[in-house]
Amino acid sequence: MRTPVLVAIREYLENIRTKGFWIGVMLFPVLILIAVQAPRFLEKATPVRALVLVDQSGLFEEAIEQVLARDFTKRRSIAFARYFEKHLAPGSTYARKRDRHKERSLEEVPASALNPARAEELMDTLEDFSPQMLDLLGTEAAWRQQLAAADRFLAPHRPAFVNPEPRFRRVPLPSGLDPGAPAAELVQGLRPYLLGEHKLAGSGKDRELFAAVIIPPRVREPKLLAVLGGGAGPAAGGIEYWSTNLADSDLSSLIERAVNEEYRRLEYEKQGLDAATVRKVQKAHLPFQTMSPRKAAGKEEVSAADVIRQYAPIAFVYLLFIGIFTISQMLLNNTIEEKSNRIIEVLLSSVTAGELMMGKLLGIAAIGLTMIGAWIAALFAVLALHRGPEAEFVDQALGVLVTSNLLPLFAVYFLLGYLFYAGIFLAIGSICNTLKEAQNFMGPMLMLMMVPLVTMFFIPKDPNGTLATVLSWIPFYTPFVMMNRAAADPPLFDQVGTIVLMVLSTALVLWLAGKVFRTGILRTGQPPRLLEVVRWLKGPA
Amino acid sequence: MTTAALVLDGVTKNYGSFRAVDELSLEVPTGSIYGFLGPNGSGKTTTLRIVLEILKPTRGTVAVLGRPSALEVRHRIGYLPEEKGLYKKMKAWAIIAYFASLKGLDRRTARARAYELLDRYGLEAFREARTEALSKGMQQKVQVLASIAHDPELVILDEPFSGLDPVNQEVMEEVIRDLARRHRTVLFSTHVMQHAERICDRILLISKGRKIFDGTVPEARRRIPRRVRIETADDIAPLTARPDVSSAVLLPPDDGAEAAAQDGPGAHRWELEVAEDADTQAILEACFQNRIRLKQFDHSEPSLHDVFVKLVGADAREAGRR
Numbered sequence: 068m069r070t071p072v073l074v075a076i077r078e079y080l081e082n083i084r085t086k087g088f089w090i091g092v093m094l095f096p097v098l099i100l101i102a103v104q105a106p107r108f109l110e111k112a113t114p115v116r117a118l119v120l121v122d123q124s125g126l127f128e129e130a131i132e133q134v135l136a137r138d139f140t141k142r143r144s145i146a147f148a149r150y151f152e153k154h155l156a157p158g159s160t161y162a163r164k165r166d167r168h169k170e171r172s173l174e175e176v177p178a179s180a181l182n183p184a185r186a187e188e189l190m191d192t193l194e195d196f197s198p199q200m201l202d203l204l205g206t207e208a209a210w211r212q213q214l215a216a217a218d219r220f221l222a223p224h225r226p227a228f229v230n231p232e233p234r235f236r237r238v239p240l241p242s243g244l245d246p247g248a249p250a251a252e253l254v255q256g257l258r259p260y261l262l263g264e265h266k267l268a269g270s271g272k273d274r275e276l277f278a279a280v281i282i283p284p285r286v287r288e289p290k291l292l293a294v295l296g297g298g299a300g301p302a303a304g305g306i307e308y309w310s311t312n313l314a315d316s317d318l319s320s321l322i323e324r325a326v327n328e329e330y331r332r333l334e335y336e337k338q339g340l341d342a343a344t345v346r347k348v349q350k351a352h353l354p355f356q357t358m359s360p361r362k363a364a365g366k367e368e369v370s371a372a373d374v375i376r377q378y379a380p381i382a383f384v385y386l387l388f389i390g391i392f393t394i395s396q397m398l399l400n401n402t403i404e405e406k407s408n409r410i411i412e413v414l415l416s417s418v419t420a421g422e423l424m425m426g427k428l429l430g431i432a433a434i435g436l437t438m439i440g441a442w443i444a445a446l447f448a449v450l451a452l453h454r455g456p457e458a459e460f461v462d463q464a465l466g467v468l469v470t471s472n473l474l475p476l477f478a479v480y481f482l483l484g485y486l487f488y489a490g491i492f493l494a495i496g497s498i499c500n501t502l503k504e505a506q507n508f509m510g511p512m513l514m515l516m517m518v519p520l521v522t523m524f525f526i527p528k529d530p531n532g533t534l535a536t537v538l539s540w541i542p543f544y545t546p547f548v549m550m551n552r553a554a555a556d557p558p559l560f561d562q563v564g565t566i567v568l569m570v571l572s573t574a575l576v577l578w579l580a581g582k583v584f585r586t587g588i589l590r591t592g593q594p595p596r597l598l599e600v601v602r603w604l605k606g607p608a
Numbered sequence: 609m610t611t612a613a614l615v616l617d618g619v620t621k622n623y624g625s626f627r628a629v630d631e632l633s634l635e636v637p638t639g640s641i642y643g644f645l646g647p648n649g650s651g652k653t654t655t656l657r658i659v660l661e662i663l664k665p666t667r668g669t670v671a672v673l674g675r676p677s678a679l680e681v682r683h684r685i686g687y688l689p690e691e692k693g694l695y696k697k698m699k700a701w702a703i704i705a706y707f708a709s710l711k712g713l714d715r716r717t718a719r720a721r722a723y724e725l726l727d728r729y730g731l732e733a734f735r736e737a738r739t740e741a742l743s744k745g746m747q748q749k750v751q752v753l754a755s756i757a758h759d760p761e762l763v764i765l766d767e768p769f770s771g772l773d774p775v776n777q778e779v780m781e782e783v784i785r786d787l788a789r790r791h792r793t794v795l796f797s798t799h800v801m802q803h804a805e806r807i808c809d810r811i812l813l814i815s816k817g818r819k820i821f822d823g824t825v826p827e828a829r830r831r832i833p834r835r836v837r838i839e840t841a842d843d844i845a846p847l848t849a850r851p852d853v854s855s856a857v858l859l860p861p862d863d864g865a866e867a868a869a870q871d872g873p874g875a876h877r878w879e880l881e882v883a884e885d886a887d888t889q890a891i892l893e894a895c896f897q898n899r900i901r902l903k904q905f906d907h908s909e910p911s912l913h914d915v916f917v918k919l920v921g922a923d924a925r926e927a928g929r930r
Contacts, residue, residue, distance in 0.1 A: 412657075413689055414710070416687035416689075
């Protein structure tokens with residue numbers, strides 16, 4: 068046992084110094100950091116979108132202006148909630164309240180315009196159920212009042228609150244364009260602005276025209292509506308939204324909703340219905356609760372944590388995949404290095420091929436465990452750094468990780484999957500002289516390996532269905548698919564049976580790989596044909 | 609002589625229908641330097657691999673340090689393969705220590721040995737250098753040191769001189785002599801005869817997998833007739849008439865036409881084959897008596913090179929064409 072350990076130590080020390088290892092280690096924490104930080108960063112980094120609105124019908128301009136104003140009010144309120152939280156005077160009533168909230172879960176914290184964790188949610192509710200409140204909050208007087216009211220809770224020496232930039236700003240039609248011209252002509256004139264060839268008049272960095280909305284004069288005519296209602300063909304004569312950025316649909320959906328709400332209101336009026344009553348009826352709402360029979364009686368309500376628990380395995384499958392293939396690749400590279408450098412011959416005068424193989428497997432497994440350990444540590448570190456009422460999701464994710472069996476299962480499937488694939492990669496490495504030759508074998512392997520990545524997102528939707536069950540019993544996929552299903556309590560037969568099968572097939576793969584390894588490792592010249600490899604497998608070791 | 613460090617008996621290795629080693633038997637006495645000579649493709653490396661049990665022989669037996677299996681005594685053997693490679697990213701001392709520890713040394717001793725050897729053979733400045741940063745010659749030295757760091761009783765070196773400059777070739781010879789002085793057995797293969805001639809106690813010459821010669825260097829020399837080389841413009845008939853000169857062969861000009869022109873017209877180089885017991889001084893006297901003006905008279909013993917060319921030249925050329 069001494070020799071394999073020596074080989075393993077060398078493999079470990081050598082690989083831990085490689086760039087590949089450190090990239091592998093850093094990749095995951097960086098990804099989590101990005102995932103946590105990106106939304107906030109994007110929010111700050113997105114420039115103010117300039118919008119040109121030409122309403123030739125004269126019906127919707129006011130409604131659109133209104134939603135743009137509400138959007139800004141929401142944004143300002145959320146920003147103020149953050150500001151309030153950050154600059155709360157220690158010891159004030161609010162600060163004490165906040166500290167109490169930190170101990171509770173998200174559902175228990177009361178929604179408040181001054182609580183950053185729930186301000187956004189509150190604003191959305193306001194917009195849906197009483198937009199007038201938002202309009203009121205948006206007035207200058209109400210705003211000053213709020214600032215004044217907050218003042219006594221805040222630390223005396225704090226920077227003044229700075230209004231956030233609005234997401235969207237309406238700009239006038241560029242000079243020289245006639246607002247009464249036909250849509251086609253207007254678009255012709257706006258096109259260079261939309262394409263970024265012309266800048267808008269004025270100074271500052273927001274001089275790109277982001278979008279133009281053109282509402283033709285006779286947009287409400289029934290004949291036209293019939294055509295539009297059919298949904299076929301281009302919306303000639305309908306409302307046109309022009310923009311080069313098709314990915315960011317926030318503005319277009321905002322306007323579409325505003326226009327249609329206003330349009331419906333006009334239609335109700337035309338039918339002689341009271342718009343306020345209709346709105347009230349429209350907002351009527353029966354509570355709808357998702358429950359799970361798996362949970363204890365009285366606690367069947369599905370919480371955010373349950374959803375996290377359901378989807379967390381996807382992240383683990385992904386980690387499993389990256390982990391296993393990063394280190395199997397290392398194993399392949401090392402084996403080929405030893406072979407092409409002919410170090411193998413000196414090694415084989417000191418160790419047997421079996422000892423060498425075992426040492427390599429152990430050393431690289433240690434590398435893999437180090438990497439995974441670093442990932443999990445990084446995960447906890449990042450999550451812990453982002454705790455607090457604002458990152459309630461993070462708290463719950465932490466809770467799920469600590470309380471569920473996901474981590475131990477991950478370790479088991481990682482080891483089994485690694486040994487299984489490592490055996491195959493070792494055998495490939497032993498019969499190839501260069502990485503290029505190995506790539507010929509790797510192609511089909513990669514195809515085979517892509518399957519769990521493709522099914523990763525489908526399996527949680529039907530975790531104990533036929534596809535999932537069948538894939539679980541194929542050793543190539545067992546670790547990934549069973550990890551995928553881990554949250555859904557698969558039948559005990561599947562859980563135990565697949566692990567037994569996996570252990571057996573891993574042993575078989577390693578045994579066969581050992582035979583190929585012993586013969587292949589000293590071979591030079593062309594890689595052998597498949598038939599020849601099969602002959603080695605049949606022959607004595 | 610004590611018991612042999614290595615005994616091969618009737619070892620044969622077939623690769624399909626190709627016979628790489630054919631009924632080879634040999635005995636390497638303990639404490640000797642044993643040269644394993646032969647042209648390219650003659651089966652030297654295959655034989656060494658069989659000795660080390662990296663390959664299994666088709667037939668025949670091997671006894672290494674008195675044991676039937678080299679793996680049993682692998683901690684007492686050092687091996688330098690023909691194709692030399694090192695882990696590129698490892699430091700010089702670490703690679704020596706690693707191989708020594710694989711051979712049973714504990715890590716601390718292995719490290720101390722690595723430093724000691726690097727210092728002794730002029731590589732103290734490169735202890736911490738990664739092997740990829742070393743020149744080819746230095747890499748090879750490191751490799752040799754790695755193969756002897758555990759102080760093995762039997763050292764097997766496959767083509768240890770190839771790729772080394774003349775200075776380092778001498779260092780390599782010194783390494784081998786050092787080992788022999790400490791009663792280690794060294795078996796090395798080469799196709800460069802000068803090294804074998806200088807340092808070997810015994811040599812074995814193989815060609816096409818078959819043993820051609822096995823014995824000491826003087827014994828090898830005696831395998832070809834004694835010769836005298838002379839260079840003269842005069843008629844050598846009086847010499848060929850002597851009973852102790854059996855034949856005379858005209859050799860091609862030595863240094864090209866230019867040298868021949870300086871020597872004056874008609875200077876020829878001859879090789880006279882002489883009887884085993886011939887007195888070369890008498891032949892020299894005969895030259896004077898017969899007014900044969902000599903530009904050169906060479907009665908040195910045949911070199912191992914001559915022996916090699918004579919014994920395996922035809923095979924080697926044939927192998928080269930294959």
